[in-house]
Amino acid sequence: MALFVAMLRGINVSGQKIIKMDRLRQLFESMAFTNVSTYIQSGNVIFDAEELDASIVRDRIVHELKEQLTFDIPVIIRTPAELQEVVQETPYPSVNVDANEQRYVTFLSQVPTEAALAKLDAAKSEVDEYHVKGLTVYLLIRKNYGDSKFSNNFIEKKLGVAATTRNWETVNKLIQLAGESGK
Incomplete structure (x- = not known):
């Protein structure tokens, strides 16, 4: 049995791809996942799976969600240990709250190519910072995430x-x- 965290991209945003969390839990339970729980409305699901391979679990979730909901939802899977490693390895261990600094993490579906990283580097900002490490983009936002050029869509487009x-x-x-x- 393996414990996973699934992060669904783009649900319940601006009235698009609406999924109630009760329904999402039911969908995960219908896939024979156990101990299913959700956190906030943005599509975070914690669950146990018999399958140990995260890519197989992800593909199954993507397929089943498309079958049941009739729209594509990208899904990123991480283990709790991988999330803990993301936190431990942050290049931004603290923020200046008085200056309204905020940290965000963009989880990638695959490691970007060097050419894609060069595209992102070409878009450096004088305000916000980012650091890419493997499957993770760490963001240090100095104003408001909604105003940052480093939106999820921007990062996806640059990194492909x-x-x-x-x-x-x-x-x-x-x-x-x-x-x-997991207790």
Whole structure:
């Protein structure tokens, strides 16, 4: 049995791809996943699976969601240990709250190519910072995420991979909830 965190991209945003969390839990349970719980409305699901291979689990979820909901939803899967590693390895261990700095993490579906990374580097910002490490883009936002050029769509377009972004508090809450679920 393996514990996973699934992060669905682009649901319940601006009236698009609406999925109630009760329905999402039911869908995951119908796939024979157990101990299914969700966190906030943006599509974070913690669950146990008999399958140990995260890519097989992800493909199954994507297929089943498309079958049941009739629209594509990109899904990024991480283990609680992988999320913990993301937090531990942040290049931004603290933020200046008085200056309104905020941390976000963009989770990538695959490691971007060097050419794609060069495209992102060409778009550096004088305001916000980012750091790419493997399947993770760490963001340090100095104003408002909604005003940052480093939106999820922007990062996906530059890197050419599916991605989903969560704020720092959500990442830490998912780790906490997964720890409680795994007890």
